[in-house]
Amino acid sequence: MQIDIIETTSLGDRSYLVSDAGVGVVVDPQRDIDRVQALAAERGVAISHVVETHVHNDYVTGGLELARVTGAAYVVPAGDTVSYDRVPASDGDVLVAGQMRLQVLHTPGHTHHHVSYALADAQGAVQAVFTGGSMLYGATGRTDLLGAEHTDTLTHAQFHSVRRLVQELPAGTAVFPSHGFGSFCAATPTSGTSSTVGEQAKVNPALTQDEQAFVDQLIAGLGAYPAYYAHMGPINAAGPDPVDLSTPRAVDAAELATRLEAGEWVVDLRARTAFAAGHLPGALNFELSNNFLTYLGWLYDWDAPLTLIGESEQQVADARRELVRIGVDRLAGAAVGSPEELAAGRELGSYPVTDFAGLAAQLADHDDTVVLDARRDDERAAGGVRGSIHIPIHELSGRIEEVPGGDVWVYCGSGYRASIAASILARAGRRPVLVDGGYGDPDTGSAAVGLHTESVSV
Template identity: 65%
Template sequence: MDVSIIETSSLGDRSYLVSHDGVAVVIDPQRDIDRVIALAHQHTATITHVVETHVHNDYVTGGLQLSRVVGAHYVVPAGEDVAYPRRAVSHGDIIDAGPLQLRAVHTPGHTHHHLSYVLHGPDNKVAGVFTGGSMLHGTTGRTDLVGAEHTRALTHAQYHSVRRLADELPDGTQVYPTHGFGSFCSATPAAGDSSTIGEQRSTNPALTLDEQSYVRQLLDGLSAYPAYYAHMGVINRAGPAPVDLSLPEPVDPDQLRGRIDAGEWVVDLRNRTAFAAGHLAGSMGFELSNSFVTYLGWLYHWGAPLTLIGEHTDQIADARRELVRIGIDDLAGAAVGDIRALSSGAVLRSYRIADFADLAHTGLDGLDGLTVLDVRRADEYRHSHIPGALNIALHDLLARVDDVPRGDVWVHCASGYRASIAASLIDRPGRTVTLIDDDFDNAAEAGLIES
């Protein structure tokens, strides 16, 4: 029996394909199902069941389309109000896939109807448990995604769900969560790449703390999550449309300029250094990296026309794949090539890149005369910050861009990625922007943080 991990690192999630003797079961697939189908072919296995642990809040599922394409049973927790035929399963139900069996265990907390699935092999021994957003590696799924009025009750439920799994399963049981590898669906970052029930007994707060301490710790630690989450559950309950990974229509330089002047979203995918060196005035820089889709989805005005700029078509194709994972399907077009050729003769804008040592070396008393813009979340700012810095979290910046003073503005985050997006958003006439592309730990080494 083989358990294959299908990693979607840009969203911090995992899907799984379990195969044995030519039969395969898929758990929590992402929307770009070509990866899953290719993996099944590699294992010479027929997918008979596609299983969801819950209705997802951080991505558009590929489960419905995958089940239709391969002719598999589509298994969804009972109680979920969905608009398509599926097999609704409840606690104790068995998904029988011949040599493989999954036993449903009700594990509410991340959602009300959340199920985990205990994997039994041909010998009927427990081989693993697929925990979705319940027990994660060293943490648990967050409990505030289905409404603030439910958060406290779901947090108590999450505590008991994780304990139920620990009580029912052997210590050697492998734990296979969907979230926790960077997803905002995790209450806190996961610890480690793999784990067992036995290891979780000593590392998971739901198993090491008493109930009230666990609830208090989880609730106190909840921070902001991407705005696009509001659309995911709606799409997943209605039934996502078949995925389209084709390239968008090409856009020429004059069209590009017209779209920027009209206030449309024109997103430059090049790396942050290239964007800083030269970009179209009014375009937005979202470097195509593991964080791209999370932050573009967080800031994007849902349904607005979106045009991409890339150096080559592979870059556009990769961005297209990332965007459909969160339901951004309708791209208005794409422009590819050297940025100078795409400028239609207009002068490119640019700004400086620096580090925290450069900021310290400005020699200004208390940094008077310039603005330090910190675009980390409020909880990060409270933990540690440069005295006098203006904190506007990146996800709030578009609504508060006029709060950023004119003049000399140095912008930073924790690593440089969010700051690079912010720099592109505030780079307008009247401001001299400097992007601090540096690790925030270096701010202390540069003497910018008061001890």
């Protein structure tokens, strides 16, 4: 028996392929199923079952399509209302896949109908448990995605679900969650990349605290999550369309200019320093990296025309793959080339880039400098540059009038969100200065140059 991990680092999620004697089971697959199909072919297995631990709120599933193209049984929790045929998974059910057995365990908390799957071999020995958004590594899945009115009930349920897993499964059982590797579906920060039920019994808050302490701590740790989550559950319940990874329609310089002048979403995928050095006025900068999908999905006006600007066809294709994972399927087009090639004679925009040492020097000479902190509330509560304005990146477009005129020095926890904020400010006619670096970096961040404060009112 072999368990392969399929990482989707841009979402902080994992999918799994379990293989044994030519039979494969897939757990919580992402939308771009070609990765799973290639791995199954490499392992020489036929996929008999595609199983979901829950109706996902942070990505569009590939489960329905994967089951359709492979002829596999599609297994979804019985309590969830969906618009397609599925094998309903109820507590106590046992799925037979060749010599493998998967027992369904109802583990509510992340959602009401969430299930986990305990995997046993032909001799009946439990080898692993796929926990979705229930037991994570040193944490649990968040419990507020179905609405505030459900949070308390689900948090209490999460406590008991994690304890059930420990009570019913052997201590040596390997734990394989779907969330918790940077996903906003984790209620609190996770730790590690592998674990067992026995290890979690020693470190997981649901297993080391009493129920009310766990509930209070988890709810207190629930911060903001990406706005696109609101669309994922309904798409997954209705049944996603087949994935489309085709090349977007080519957009020439003239059409690009028209879209920019109309104020449409035109996203430049280049590195933030390259964008700052020269870009098409009105374009927004979402550097194609691990943070791209989270923040574009968070800020994007859902269903608005979206045009990509890439340095190469491959960069556009990579962005396309990322976007389909959250259901952004219908791109208005894409342009490939340098800013100079795409400007069609128009003057390029630019703004300065500095670091925290540069910001410190600026503040030493000019105490009236406008500094914008684009981090989340929970990050701000732990410290910030004294005198800075705090507007989380996901609120900036709606609160831009709160930012004073003139130069605006903008920072975040890594430089990534600051680069998005800088492009938003530039688009609005402001004069940003990008502080490229992490606020908490010990060598180059705020503390290293004396800008760190221990706490800031939010």
